[in-house]
Amino acid sequence: MSAAPLFLDRPSPVHRLAPEVKIVATVLFTIVVVATPREHVLPFAGFAVLLAIVAAIARVPAFWLLKRATIELPFVLLAVWLPVAGHGERVDWLGLSLSVDGLYGAWNIVAKGTLGVLASLLLAASTTSRDLIIGLDRLHCPSVFTQIATFMLRYLDVLVDDARRMRIARLSRGYDPRFLWQVKAFAVGVGALFLRAYERGERVYLAMVSRGYTGRLPVTSGEPAPAAQWVASAMLPVASAGIALATVLA
Structure with a gap:
């Protein structure tokens, strides 16, 4: 994607x-x-x-x-x-x-x-x-919004790949999404994906802080x-x- x-x-x-x-x-x-x-x-x-x-x-x-x-x-x-x-x-x-x-x-x-x-x-x-x-950013939109959007775009592909791999793992273990009683496996997968995203966000934030992040990303907007x-x-x-x-x- x-x-x-x-x-x-x-x-x-x-x-x-x-x-x-x-x-x-x-x-x-x-x-x-x-x-x-x-x-x-x-x-x-x-x-x-x-x-x-x-x-x-x-x-x-x-x-x-x-x-x-x-x-x-x-x-x-x-x-x-x-x-x-x-x-x-x-x-x-x-x-x-x-x-x-x-x-x-x-x-x-x-x-x-x-x-x-x-x-x-x-x-x-x-x-x-x-x-x-x-x-x-040039229009002076609040930096918190632009930073959230930046990280969302940066890690969207990563999350989609995680979800795809988890789906393949479920299918390889006999998961069949056509049956209603197997919705529990899907719910567990969504929860696991959320936890992975949260933990990844924490690691990325700590890495940014250790490299001098002060609440605003470097300006690369040019003229x-x-x-x-x-x-x-x-x-x-x-x-x-x-x-x-x-x-x-x-």
């Missing part, structure tokens, strides 16, 4: 942007999407076009995005239920009595959720996990992003804000 499973190595202008400018652009774009009133439909079409343009510039395939956007399916299923279970004014459609407020709520969840997921996927596809952490990159990245949130304002004020 890779520590950066969503990153696509492409020679594109989006990939060459500094990570902090991409993080800020994605957050601002998401804020504009969330702040847009759900009663206005056209702005969301404009937001989708903006993301399609960014995806084309970043050379991220549409199928790749759509396949990984299925992570929001549980929320889509919830949205489908809202028009049926909602209260208030109702309309009839194909023999069904649907709540108007529920329809707006379902549209709100699907539209904003999908755009947010796609924007996050574009950020992950154009930025490595290490660069994301560097970008957060901050130039002004030109901030201007280029601002085009997405500025364009989205313009679309929202033009439609709402019209």
Whole structure:
């Protein structure tokens, strides 16, 4: 398992942007999407076009995005239920009595959720996990969060390998996950994996302290992003804000 499973190595202008400018652009774009009133439909079409343009510039395939956007399916299923279970004014459609407020709520969840997921996927596809952490550090994110994320990425592959070896050991001893009464072996394995991770964390921390660790990792972020990159990245949130304002004020 890779520590950066969503990153696509492409020679594109989006990939060459500094990570902090991409993080800020994605957050601002998401804020504009969330702040847009759900009663206005056209702005969301404009937001989708903006993301399609960014995806084309970043050379991220549409199928790749759509396949990984299925992570929001549980929320889509919830949205489908809202028009049926909602209260208030109702309309009839194909023999069904649907709540108007529920329809707006379902549209709100699907539209904003999908755009947010796609924007996050574009950020992950154009930025490595290490660069994301560097970008957060440059944006003065609390160091405790960036350090936890750093260690998580560093040891994720180690934990996955431990879990895989433990599963192979269980199977070699007759473990069959199809039987419910054998779930105890799985629970014991999870507990053992937790203990191994805890003990490894203690050893790593003691090793770091013995080498001069004082609560903050060495800064390796290099030079901050130039002004030109901030201007280029601002085009997405500025364009989205313009679309929202033009439609709402019209």
